[in-house]
Amino acid sequence: MEIFHHLASSLLDPSENKARFVDHCHALHSRVLKLPSRSGVNNSHRFVALALCVCSHLCGASIDSAFCVLQTMAPSDPSAEGACSREQLAQVCKTEWLPAVNELNLKKFCNDGEGAKLRRLFHDYYIAFVPSILFSHSRAALLLDLVRENGGEGKVFAASEMGFREASTLIREKTSPFCNAIVCADVNLICKYSTSYQLDARPPKWLRDSLRDCRIKHPSLYVKKYEEKNCSPAKRKPHEANISCIHLPSPTKRPRSTVAKVLTAEMVKPAKDHNPSFRSPREKEGAEADEFRGQASSPLSSRRGERDSKLEQPSAKPLSWACEIRTSFSGGDFPMNEKICELLGVVQESCLMKKDQFRATGYQRAIARIRALRQDITTVDDVAVLTSGKGIGTKLERKIIEIVKTGRLLQAENVLENAEGTAVRQLCNVWGIGPVKALHLIAQGIKSVTQLRDAVRHDSQILDRNQKIGLRHYEDLLLRIPRRHVAELEKFVRMVVKSVDQSLDITVAGSYLRGKKDCGDVDILICGSSEQLRFGFVKVVKEMRKKGVLTDDLTIGQGKYFGIFRFPGRPHARVDLFAVPHEEYPFALLTYTGSAIFNRYVNSKVDPNCESVDGNCNRHPIFGDTNTCLLVAIYEGR
DNA sequence: GGGCCGTACTG
């Protein structure tokens, strides 16, 4: 019922309407309780389904979009992520609720104004989510932002009015070039997103114009030079509280070329020009393509099949962009996959402890790939699904088969029994302590966090400043942060930021933006012009400290702040603040949204020899061709 | 057998 109250309070202002609305929902609610239970569908699923129907009915939108709206409005509602698949929910909607909801005619509770408000609300999410079929949902936010900033919004995205089919066509027509144009520009540029270059202005007019018209204006305009800035701001230490400004952009250490880089006109070409498969999705069918499609489609597109048959949607778009990386799927119920990931995770961690980072990366990629799967690996035959792609070779295959067959992994058990390994693992969980430090400590006879605390009491020299902070909050920092708490922090920080400078705004990036159901830390981008950030960023930090939310500072660097926050009555948690000038925003958002594995993938595509205008400069690996993203399911980390 | 991301802070 909470969902309905939520729904009612967000949508219906006059309390009379609201009460009646809730009454009707109560009626539906009691109807739910009388329904017989069916396999895989419990009553909480029914509530969700009911809420979906209400949404859908009120807005005249598809159940799928309703799902997105609902998820956003009540993201932490546990029933929304239960074992019931989206397909099942849709089924429940159709068979059990849609008639009842239509019959009630809930629309009468919204007068025109409210109806418009509701539609607007829906519309906003629609914009944000529809592209998530074409782009992964985390990139969709980026797209949305860029599109809005460039005034392309209204016309292009009258999505909810048109219904899904037209919208998706439009988006395919318009937004892909948009996205390609900005974010994908030049991989080299993206990878240097924040610190190496400074654009003159944002958004440059030439770019704005061509985005608005979806056309290249004057080719010469697209050639832009990015010159190295070599200012070197003074270093500041976190405990020196009297910092008053930061320097943006950061001083640049350019590891590679020093030659000016260029953005070529190619970056604003529509995607179809680069990507022959863009428009002709069904060209390369074949078993491999099918499997890829099945494996790596985004959550929304997983229902494509159904929609196809129902609406006869002309061309279900296959993946064309490498950014459509499937994010690991938390809503599913794949016990064996989880088991495999858990056991491989143990081994992965042990590799990390042994400083065998590359082996660890190997495991990490494999785990991410399995997490992204939406089919449970229960038989040895299923394992073939994994080995046919990249990232999982013979040795991992053997281990996975072992797990599938026996439910155990000998190697993992050995690791867990190993006393030293356990000690290293525990110590490494302290923020600031890595494998080397852990081994040092063990050499001193310190084998657990408890012992470490004792030891520090006697000799505070054994840990540095940050490690002590990490140790102090050891237990708290191990906890994952529920989305709902992140959302609250977001609200709070935005409030603080606005109070410091109206023109600044924030974006919560990281795993939150990737839609994870909980997060290890919170990454917040504070966006504004360089000038405003220069003082504004530090003020924000100070202000938050003043309000008692920041309990410890870990580091304060050029435009970044790592620290620890706590809301009263809640555990401490890690928060990262990044000052992001407008001109860097798309790139910063891209990197800070991650995942880490995705970033590595992107970075690995950078051609170090690319130093000037030439065709090779503009490959588009992020939104690139399907062929390169078969691997991609594995790029979603935690 | 050799590669595996790029960057930035701390001490």
Next chain:
DNA sequence: CAGTACG
């Protein structure tokens, strides 16, 4: 510089 961290 190595170690640790960020995505």
Next chain:
DNA sequence: GCCC
């Protein structure tokens, strides 16, 4: 660990 995987991939070339």
